[in-house]
Amino acid sequence: MSTWAVTEFVLRWIHFLAGITWIGLLYYFNFVQAPFMAGAGGPTKLEVTTKLLPRALWWFRWGAMVTAIAGVLILWGRATNSGWGYFGTHQGIMISIGSLLGLIMWFNVWFIIWPNQQVIIAANEEAMAKGQAPQGLGNRPRVAFLASRTNTMLSIPMLFFMAASSHLPW
Numbered sequence: 001m002s003t004w005a006v007t008e009f010v011l012r013w014i015h016f017l018a019g020i021t022w023i024g025l026l027y028y029f030n031f032v033q034a035p036f037m038a039g040a041g042g043p044t045k046l047e048v049t050t051k052l053l054p055r056a057l058w059w060f061r062w063g064a065m066v067t068a069i070a071g072v073l074i075l076w077g078r079a080t081n082s083g084w085g086y087f088g089t090h091q092g093i094m095i096s097i098g099s100l101l102g103l104i105m106w107f108n109v110w111f112i113i114w115p116n117q118q119v120i121i122a123a124n125e126e127a128m129a130k131g132q133a134p135q136g137l138g139n140r141p142r143v144a145f146l147a148s149r150t151n152t153m154l155s156i157p158m159l160f161f162m163a164a165s166s167h168l169p170w
């Protein structure tokens with residue numbers, strides 16, 4: 001087994017672990033936490049947003065980062081080891097589509113969901129300290145929610161193309 005083959009195997013394994021951490025939390029936010037929060041009372045909402053959410057978002061965004069870095073390293077290694085012609089093969093085309101979808105999702109996490117959630121968490125911390133409802137959030141909760149829903153939808157074709165690259169008979 002070549003050094004690259006071993007490296008790629010380890011990178012792919014890291015990619016899986018980080019990927020399930022990320023997408024598992026994405027599904028938790030969308031299928032469990034959001035419906036729960038919709039029916040929760042004010043004090044519960046404050047407690048979840050200030051105490052549970054920061055911890056969940058830490059694993060969520062760093063899961064996304066490690067997944068993306070490992071994925072891009074695999075792609076880069078493939079290109080340098082097999083030549084750029086790899087991207088013209090069935091496998092290369094499928095993995096490029098999957099990777100593009102994954103990178104759009106990564107962008108949504110780091111540049112839309114997380115910046116908005118940081119403001120939401122800070123406003124909730126202030127509200128908790130002052131014993132009032134969170135103020136001045138504008139459309140931030142809505143934007144973060146829509147980006148999260150978009151990622152949930154994108155995860156379906158993303159994982160299809162990710163796995164189709166090696167396992168869809170062609």
Ligand code: HEM
Nearest residue numbers: 019020067068071072074075099102103106162163165166
């Ligand atoms: C963020 C951007 C992402 C990039 C750039 C990326 C890239 C890659 C690459 C290059 C491979 C190797 C494909 C092969 O072995 O031929 C791969 C495999 C895989 N990725 Fe991703 N990926 C990303 C996100 C994700 C996410 C979020 C998941 C969800 C869990 C995921 C799940 C998988 C799985 C399950 C495989 C194994 C497929 C197989 O062996 O057939 N990836 N990915």
